[in-house]
Amino acid sequence: MGKVVIFSAPSGSGKTTIVRALLERYDRFEFSISATSRAPRGAEQHGREYYFLTQEEFRARVAADAFVEWEEVYAGCCYGTLRSEVERIWNNGHVILFDVDVMGGIHLKRIFGDDACSIFIMPPSVEELRRRLEGRGTDAPEVIEKRVAKAAFEIEQAPAFDHTVVNDDLAEAVERTCEVLNEFLAR
Ligand code: ADP
Ligand code: 5GP
Numbered sequence: 001m002g003k004v005v006i007f008s009a010p011s012g013s014g015k016t017t018i019v020r021a022l023l024e025r026y027d028r029f030e031f032s033i034s035a036t037s038r039a040p041r042g043a044e045q046h047g048r049e050y051y052f053l054t055q056e057e058f059r060a061r062v063a064a065d066a067f068v069e070w071e072e073v074y075a076g077c078c079y080g081t082l083r084s085e086v087e088r089i090w091n092n093g094h095v096i097l098f099d100v101d102v103m104g105g106i107h108l109k110r111i112f113g114d115d116a117c118s119i120f121i122m123p124p125s126v127e128e129l130r131r132r133l134e135g136r137g138t139d140a141p142e143v144i145e146k147r148v149a150k151a152a153f154e155i156e157q158a159p160a161f162d163h164t165v166v167n168d169d170l171a172e173a174v175e176r177t178c179e180v181l182n183e184f185l186a187r
Contacts, residue, residue: 003096005116005181005184006098007121008102008105008154009102009120009122009167010102010155014170015099019099030096032086033049033050034082034099034100035052035061036050038077042138055078066082068082069108073104074146074147074150075146079104105161109160109162119163120157120158121165165180
């Protein structure tokens with residue numbers, strides 16, 4: 001079994017932005033491409049950001065026990081980590097970088113234990129979270145409301161993670177994350 005790094009955060013905290021910065025800095029990391037039943041957003045491509053499945057395809061894989069973990073993150077939208085994805089990345093000799101929702105992050109930490117470093121990306125405030133989601137311009141107002149409504153509960157789960165990094169100034173948040181990861185990788 002190899003190492004894994006888990007990132008979770010309320011949607012809009014800047015998790016994807018931080019993960020992209022890390023993938024540019026570290027050759028050892030490979031992004032775990034999740035499967036999802038939601039539709040592609042913007043320029044997203046099948047097999048790059050996600051494996052986009054229909055509800056029926058997603059359900060069939062659940063029934064076949066193809067997932068390490070999966071969650072219905074938003075009503076009607078399921079996301080999950082395929083066992084085949086974990087094997088693929090470890091076979092490449094890479095450290096897996098997971099970007100999953102908060103409950104998925106807690107679940108994966110339980111599965112991988114000391115081989116995992118779990119990091120919670122904390123927004124400076126819920127108001128700022130809403131501003132970022134609005135500024136990103138990729139989600140309809142009702143989708144933004146669903147995401148913001150979940151944030152308070154998600155923030156309460158932060159103590160379940162190995163580390164919390166506040167993403168106020170982006171460059172500082174990336175530096176702090178690198179410190180945490182360097183210590184984990186050296187272990
Ligand atoms: P998540 O993956 O957590 O949903 P994103 O990485 O998509 O969040 O970031 C949400 C929006 O906030 C994006 O438009 C991104 O450019 C912006 N953003 C990310 N980090 C910061 C930051 N530190 N300060 C201001 N805006 C940020
Ligand atoms: P988005 O629709 O913004 O891409 O993602 C919504 C949420 O689903 C994010 O919090 C993201 O981290 C989470 N997510 C993506 N893939 C997975 C997964 O495989 N498992 C779980 N539990 N959550 C996921």
